[in-house]
Amino acid sequence: MAITRDSDLHMRRLSRNLGLGVVLLGFVAIVFGLTIVKVERGGKIEAYDHQPRTSMLPPPEAAK
Amino acid sequence: MSDISYIQQDNEARFSDYIALLKPRVMSLVVFTAFVGLVVAPVPVHPFVGFVAILFIALGGGASGALNMWYDADIDRVMRRTRSRPIPAGRVTEREALGFGLALSGISCLMLALATNIFSGLFLAFTIFFYVVVYTMWLKRATPQNIVIGGAAGAFPPMIGWAVSTGGIAVESVAMFLLIFLWTPPHFWALALFMKSDYHEAKVPMLTVTHGRTKTRRNILAYTLILAPVAVATGFTSIGGPLYLATAIVMNALFIKGAIEIHGRSEAQAEADKYATEKRFFYFSLIYLFAHFAALLAEEGLSHIGLGVW
Structure with missing residues (x-):
């Protein structure tokens, strides 16, 4: 029996494949949503990158 | 010939079998208590972050359920109540359940730590470890007080919910x-x-x-x-x-x-x-x-x- 688009195997696995597809799409949506929330709330986005950078330093003291 | 008989076999895992591995009824208790723990804690959590946190706490609980079914497959095969579970029924192999449980454990702890704080992620990892190793592998078959110990694993979710909000205990x-x-x-x-x-x-x-x-x-x-x-x-x-x-x-x-x-x-x-x-x-x-x-x-x-x- 040739494996065509409508073979038994494909029919049986349809629910599995659809389910997995929905789960993966949901995961993408969650990561995207988390990104939006974290960026909007202005959490620490920049981390130490093995080199001192001025953007990572605390703001300078007010002029003496 | 062997591949044809493989294609024709009926006893194949469906999507619902993988859901069953997560013990959805236990999960509903986890969702509810973790939700209460998160909401009553004094630090407000962004609703979407809170939703994601509950989701991954529940998934972590589900993953430990799958690992429990992997380890206890020998018991499940003997008892009438559990004989129709996916592994004893032969729809999911033991190795598959082990891989499924381990992968979901890793994903849920990592995602919880990233979405909220490291402490919550570690706490979830500890809960899974406690349920699978301390309860399932060690004490369940060793002592008649097994239920008491198993209860501890089921009691951690509200604490994790609280930790999501406050970062502590x-x-x-x-x-x-x-x-x-x-x-x-x-x-x-x-x-x-x-x-x-x-x-x-x-x-x-x-x-x-x-x-x-x-x-x-x-x-x-x-x-x-x-x-x-x-x-x-x-x-x-x-x-x-x-x-x-x-x-x-x-x-x-x-x-x-x-x-x-x-x-x-x-x-x-x-x-x-x-x-x-x-x-x-x-x-x-x-x-x-x-x-x-x-x-x-x-x-x-x-x-x-x-x-x-x-």
């Missing part, structure tokens, strides 16, 4: 832990009294099998009596209030009354009315736990509209 989160921890033994042993599952065939040392039913009845009463003061005292912490206190007093009085009735019955009396008292006590225990956490939730709601008392 507090008296209140320990109180919620103790509430579920001490509730589990009377709840489960009442079930064991009337379910008469074939634990002896599976060689699981259930208290009803090792120490007899009379001793089990006494244990139910003992744990109920320890539980009551803890449940009421929770009302005096920052998450409690008069509404919770009233609920706790009524619920615990009824729970103790039920436990005394169970303790006073002989096995012959129970046989005679088909374990009516034990069944009523078991179903009431579900209401008992739900009422306590719903009351905590209500107290939190009241304090938001300015009616909180302490």
Whole structure:
């Protein structure tokens, strides 16, 4: 029996494949949503990158 | 030829079998208690972050369920109640369940840590470790107090919910832990009294099998009596209030009354009315736990509209 688009195997696995597809799409949506929330709330986005950078330093003291 | 017979076999895993591996009924308790723990904690959490946190706590709980089914497949094959689970039924192989459980454990802990804080992620990892290694692999087959230890794993979710919000542990989160921890033994042993599952065939040392039913009845009463003061005292912490206190007093009085009735019955009396008292006590225990956490939730709601008392 040739494996065509409508073979038994494909029919049986349809629910599995659809389910997995929905789960993966949901995961993408969650990561995207988390990104939006974290960026909007202005959490620490920049981390130490093995080199001192001025953007990572605390703001300078007010002029003496 | 062999590949054709493979294609024609009917006993193939469906999507629902993978859901079944996650023990969805246990998951619903995890979702509810973790949600309450998160909401009653003093630091507000962004709703979407809160949703994601509950989702991955539930997924972590599900993953430990899959690992439990992987390790306990030999028991499940023997007991009538569990024989139709995906592994004993032959739809999912043991190795598949192991990989599924490990992968979901990793994803859920990592995602919880990234979405909220590292402590919550580590706490979830510890909970999975506790349920799978300490309970399933070590103590379940070794001691008749296995239910007590297993209850600890089920009691961690509200603490994780609290940790999602605050990043730590507090008296209140320990109180919620103790509430579920001490509730589990009377709840489960009442079930064991009337379910008469074939634990002896599976060689699981259930208290009803090792120490007899009379001793089990006494244990139910003992744990109920320890539980009551803890449940009421929770009302005096920052998450409690008069509404919770009233609920706790009524619920615990009824729970103790039920436990005394169970303790006073002989096995012959129970046989005679088909374990009516034990069944009523078991179903009431579900209401008992739900009422306590719903009351905590209500107290939190009241304090938001300015009616909180302490």
